[in-house]
Amino acid sequence: MFANTFRAILVCLVFQAFGFSQSEGMVNISGKRYIPLYGRDSTVVEVKDFKMDKYPVSNAQFITFLKVNPKWQKSNVLKLYADGNYLRQFKNDSTLNINEHLESPATYVSWFAAKAYCECQGKRLPTIDEWEYVAMADEQTADARRKPSYNQQILSWYETPRTNEKIIGKTPANYWGVYDLHGLVWEWTLDFNSVLISGESRKDVDKDSNLFCGSAAIGATDLMNYAAFMRYAFRGSIKANFSIKNLGFRCVQEMEQIP
Amino acid sequence: MKTLKSTKPISTIILFCAVISLSMVSCFNNEKTVYEDTQDIPVSREMTAELTAPPNVPTPVGRRKAKKLIIEMEILEKEGEMTDGVRYVYWTFGGTVPGSFIRTRVGDEVEFRLQNHPDNKLPHNIDLHAVTGPGGGAESSFVAPGHEKVFSFKTLNPGLYVYHCATAPVGMHIANGMYGLILVEPDGGLPLVDKEYYIMQGDFYTKGKNGERGLQPFDMQKAVDENADYVVFNGSVNALTGDNAITANVGETVRLFVGNGGPNLVSSFHVIGEIFDKVHVEGGDLVNENVQTTLIPAGGAAIVEFRVDVPGTFILVDHSIFRAFNKGALGMLKVQGEENEKIYSGEQYEGIYLPEGPGIQEMPTTDEIVEADIPAQNLDEQIKFGKQVYMQTCFACHQAEGQGVPNAFPPLAKSDYLNADVNRAIGAVVNGLTGEITVNGEKYNSVMTRQMLSSEEIANVLTYVYNSWGNNGTVVTKAMVDKVKNK
Numbered sequence: 047m048f049a050n051t052f053r054a055i056l057v058c059l060v061f062q063a064f065g066f067s068q069s070e071g072m073v074n075i076s077g078k079r080y081i082p083l084y085g086r087d088s089t090v091v092e093v094k095d096f097k098m099d100k101y102p103v104s105n106a107q108f109i110t111f112l113k114v115n116p117k118w119q120k121s122n123v124l125k126l127y128a129d130g131n132y133l134r135q136f137k138n139d140s141t142l143n144i145n146e147h148l149e150s151p152a153t154y155v156s157w158f159a160a161k162a163y164c165e166c167q168g169k170r171l172p173t174i175d176e177w178e179y180v181a182m183a184d185e186q187t188a189d190a191r192r193k194p195s196y197n198q199q200i201l202s203w204y205e206t207p208r209t210n211e212k213i214i215g216k217t218p219a220n221y222w223g224v225y226d227l228h229g230l231v232w233e234w235t236l237d238f239n240s241v242l243i244s245g246e247s248r249k250d251v252d253k254d255s256n257l258f259c260g261s262a263a264i265g266a267t268d269l270m271n272y273a274a275f276m277r278y279a280f281r282g283s284i285k286a287n288f289s290i291k292n293l294g295f296r297c298v299q300e301m302e303q304i305p
Numbered sequence: 306m307k308t309l310k311s312t313k314p315i316s317t318i319i320l321f322c323a324v325i326s327l328s329m330v331s332c333f334n335n336e337k338t339v340y341e342d343t344q345d346i347p348v349s350r351e352m353t354a355e356l357t358a359p360p361n362v363p364t365p366v367g368r369r370k371a372k373k374l375i376i377e378m379e380i381l382e383k384e385g386e387m388t389d390g391v392r393y394v395y396w397t398f399g400g401t402v403p404g405s406f407i408r409t410r411v412g413d414e415v416e417f418r419l420q421n422h423p424d425n426k427l428p429h430n431i432d433l434h435a436v437t438g439p440g441g442g443a444e445s446s447f448v449a450p451g452h453e454k455v456f457s458f459k460t461l462n463p464g465l466y467v468y469h470c471a472t473a474p475v476g477m478h479i480a481n482g483m484y485g486l487i488l489v490e491p492d493g494g495l496p497l498v499d500k501e502y503y504i505m506q507g508d509f510y511t512k513g514k515n516g517e518r519g520l521q522p523f524d525m526q527k528a529v530d531e532n533a534d535y536v537v538f539n540g541s542v543n544a545l546t547g548d549n550a551i552t553a554n555v556g557e558t559v560r561l562f563v564g565n566g567g568p569n570l571v572s573s574f575h576v577i578g579e580i581f582d583k584v585h586v587e588g589g590d591l592v593n594e595n596v597q598t599t600l601i602p603a604g605g606a607a608i609v610e611f612r613v614d615v616p617g618t619f620i621l622v623d624h625s626i627f628r629a630f631n632k633g634a635l636g637m638l639k640v641q642g643e644e645n646e647k648i649y650s651g652e653q654y655e656g657i658y659l660p661e662g663p664g665i666q667e668m669p670t671t672d673e674i675v676e677a678d679i680p681a682q683n684l685d686e687q688i689k690f691g692k693q694v695y696m697q698t699c700f701a702c703h704q705a706e707g708q709g710v711p712n713a714f715p716p717l718a719k720s721d722y723l724n725a726d727v728n729r730a731i732g733a734v735v736n737g738l739t740g741e742i743t744v745n746g747e748k749y750n751s752v753m754t755r756q757m758l759s760s761e762e763i764a765n766v767l768t769y770v771y772n773s774w775g776n777n778g779t780v781v782t783k784a785m786v787d788k789v790k791n792k
Contacts, residue, residue: 131423131451202522204426205394207382232426272525275473276427283428283449283472290451291423 072097072299073223075180080189082178082274093179098172099296101214101225102233103163105135105142108152111163112140118159127158132289149213151231151294157286160234160295169297171236174281176298178274181228183221190221200228200273210292234295238281343461346371346412346492353377354415356405359539360502360551362562363408366490367497371412378405379420380429380448380470380483387509387535388542388633390518395540396470396481398431402540403505403566404468404485409435411463411489416455417442423451428472433458434604435466435487443471463491465588465606467564476568480510480528482540484566486606498610499557505564506572506601506623506634507540508533515632531569536628538621538636545621545636553613555642558582560610567603573624574601574609576638578617583610598624613640615649680761684768684780691769694762699770702753707774713751715744718774727771727779731789734763760786 077093112119119139123132134154135146142148155163157171164170172180184190191197203209215225227233284290340346351373355363381400387393398404409415419431428449432441436458445456470483486505510528511521515535527534538545545551553559565572575598584596585608593599599607613619621636622629629635644651681687695703699717703709707718717723722744723730732738737755741748758766764781771779 134423198522201525205382205522207384207394207424207426272474272477276477279473280428280449283447285449288449288452290449292426292450 071100073100074301075176075222075224078179080179080182082175091175093176095301096172096176097299097301098176098180098222098224099169099298100219100223102151102231102294102296103160104149104214105146105152106148108155108163109140109142109148111166115162115166118162123159127287128156129287129289131291132156132159134289134291145211147211147213150211151214151226153210153231153291153294154289155234155293155295156289157234157238157284159289161236163295164297167297169299171234171295172298173237174235174240177227177233177235178277180220180222180224183224185218185220188221197273203229204273204276210294231292231294232277232280232290234293235281238284239286340412343411344459348373348412348414351375354407354409356399356407357503358399358401358405359403360504360545362406362488362501362503365497365501366408366410366494368493369410371410371414374409374413374415375418376407376415377418377420378431379422380425381422382425382427384520386541386543387511387521387537388516391511391513391516392520393509393511394481394520394522396427396429396478396483398468398470398483398485402482402484402507403503403564404483406485406503406562407468407487409460409487409489410494411460411491413460413489414457415460416457417446418453418455419446419448420453421448421450425450429470429478429483430454430472431468432471433466433468433487435460435462435464435468435489437461440471441468447472460489463489464590465489465562465564465585465608467566467604467606469566469604474525476528477523477525479566479568480508481523482507482566484564486562486564488562495560495608498560500551500553500559501562502551502559503562504538504545504621504636505566506536506538506570506574507566508568508570509535509537511535528568533570533628533632535633536570536623537633542633542635547637550618550637550639552639552641555613555616555640555645558610558612559638560608562606562608563599563601564606565601565603569603570623570625570628571603572601572634573598574607575599575622575624576609576611577620577622579611579613579619579638581609581611584608613638615645616640616642680783681765684772687765687768687780688772690762691765691767694758694766695769698756698758699766707770709744711747713749715742715747715749715751717770717776719745719776721745723770724777724779727767727781727785728789730767731763731781731786734758734767735786735790760790 075096075098077095079090079092081090116122116139120133120136121139131154135143137143161171182189182191184193184196187193209229210231212230214230217226217229219225220227284293348371352375354374354376356376356378357363378398379400380396380398382394382396383400384392385395385402395402417431421429428447430443430447432443434441436442438458442456442458446454448454466487466489468485468487470478472478484505484507486503510524510532511517511534512524513519513521535542543549563574581596581599582594584593584599585591586593586599587602588606588608596609599609601607617640619638619640621638623634681690702714703717707716707720709716715722722742733753734756738753741750743749756763760783763786764783767781768779771777771781
């Protein structure tokens with residue numbers, strides 16, 4: 047048992063050595079206090095400085111991870127940690143299906159697997175607040191939420207089929223130098239299930255509910271809330287063992303942890 | 306449950322009577338038990354529900370008993386055609402807009418399996434208005450892409466109900482087509498009819514204007530403003546027209562299950578040339594008779610029935626009429642069979658309507674006729690001026706090359722009628738012409754109004770006509786015209 051744990055740690059450490067090249071693929075995000083579109087309450091949240099992966103994790107990167115961590119391979123993964131769709135884009139434990147692309151975002155990954163991937167590199171999954179903070183930037187501004195073009199672009203992605211098959215990094219980076227937060231796949235967050243959505247969205251926006259800024263949302267007419275609604279609705283519909291075609295992830299790292 | 310409010314002795318009597326009548330019923334009919342409360346209806350056996358794509362509906366329940374009914378419905382986000390050249394990404398229950406028709410009977414225990422296709426981007430759920438319970442099932446059916454949710458409910462109230470997606474943002478999910486109808490038939494079923502169809506209205510909001518080509522994204526702002534680009538039956542402009550029209554034969558009774566998904570607009574449902582014999586108002590028990598137009602609220606439905614007595618194409622519209630002719634809310638019911646002239650004669654006669662009494666109709670005018678400023682100096686000028694008059698006055702009926710319009714307006718090109726008699730031609734322009742004439746072997750029975758032209762202009766235009774399109778080259782002078790005028 048001890049030996050097993052030790053081996054797992056060792057494997058992670060070894061993998062981290064691989065991972066260093068990747069931490070170059072991160073950008074600094076300077077934190078700030080801001081009001082999320084749709085949060086746990088209507089108050090301001092604070093995001094500390096952190097680093098975020100420029101790109102979502104690709105199939106190629108995930109294959110490397112799988113080689114070093116066989117327990118996350120399709121045939122070995124614990125059923126508790128991943129549902130039946132886990133890594134459906136794979137033919138076997140190390141090879142993609144014929145039409146899948148190595149440089150497409152890694153999807154069909156459960157929250158547990160995504161979390162393990164990040165931890166093995168000394169990183170973690172971003173929180174909802176962190177993710178939303180970076181994702182509210184467009185190419186020019188850190189907070190583009192009021193721009194109609196920004197919202198229209200996001201909404202049009204929500205309507206475009208098969209975007210998960212696209213190649214990472216083909217659209218311009220945002221203000222922070224981060225790519226593909228919108229346009230390819232949804233992304234896991236560390237605390238994705240902290241905002242409760244019951245599935246009865248009309249109940250959730252009841253004024254009695256203090257879960258989030260519901261009373262403001264009930265009269266919301268601007269597009270920005272609708273894009274956010276859809277992300278939160280999606281997060282509300284998933285569980286940590288779900289593996290979904292349109293759901294990938296990327297990692298973040300706290301500043302002080304960087305050597 | 307209904308309760309009776311009355312004084313005690315009376316209620317006792319009523320109870321007594323009820324017991325007697327109940328026991329009598331059970332004496333005469335051992336199989337049939339009437340349940341006062343529909344939730345007590347027992348179910349026997351299991352069956353998979355037949356689901357149909359619009360405009361079709363599943364087989365009537367008839368006399369079948371309440372059952373455990375398995376419904377499997379798949380959610381698909383897919384691209385489709387709104388109208389010629391205009392594409393739209395629909396979100397659908399079962400791959401169609403509106404979603405598959407569900408047919409149940411009162412007392413059924415429905416096991417609903419909602420499947421969200423793995424290719425879909427979004428989570429969805431279903432709120433069935435036929436469900437008694439929080440969210441109409443929405444709470445229990447919230448399902449992520451690539452997953453399935455199962456929940457059960459018992460159909461307690463007969464009627465025609467809307468179902469729709471209720472995932473945030475609700476309006477957008479509905480606006481993209483996530484709605485359909487579920488019918489709960491009463492015990493013993495609805496009376497049988499000859500034809501049944503499924504029609505559902507919806508309003509759509511696209512970034513481009515109505516008719517703008519290409520893949521059109523959803524426009525949230527227009528939806529909030531309730532400014533619809535398309536209002537259609539069954540998800541697209543052509544879903545119920547041309548080859549897609551619904552059909553019936555003369556003498557048959559047609560039942561339409563009509564819903565309105567919205568998200569915003571209320572429908573004034575009307576069938577041009579029919580009167581609804583029966584309308585289940587708002588899809589419930591109340592039956593209204595002899596209805597011209599029935600109001601169908603967004604998120605509501607109605608059952609309309611009528612017997613078709615004469616053949617022809619009957620147009621289904623939202624009688625908020627610009628929606629029908631400019632936004633697509635138009636469908637067709639084609640009825641075949643024998644004419645019945647007692648009910649509808651067809652056109653019997655067309656004549657001229659003359660408010661001032663008989664005579665030849667003339668174009669209303671207030672101005673005195675002004676002679677052309679400069680009289681034509683030679684034949685070329687006469688033809689040139691004549692052409693100008695022709696293009697202003699004659700062109701609309703007789704057409705650019707004098708070819709006329711078949712069966713309506715006779716040709717002037719190579720016209721035997723014209724070339725045979727110049728004075729008759731002048732007379733036609735000066736006085737108008739009505740009644741049957743034969744031109745180049747074809748009969749015409751139309752009206753040419755008296756033309757308010759000066760003698761000079763008439764001479765010019767006729768000269769132009771006689772010297773064009775293979776006519777005989779007659780030159781008409783002002784004097785010739787005046788001679789006819791003064792006859």
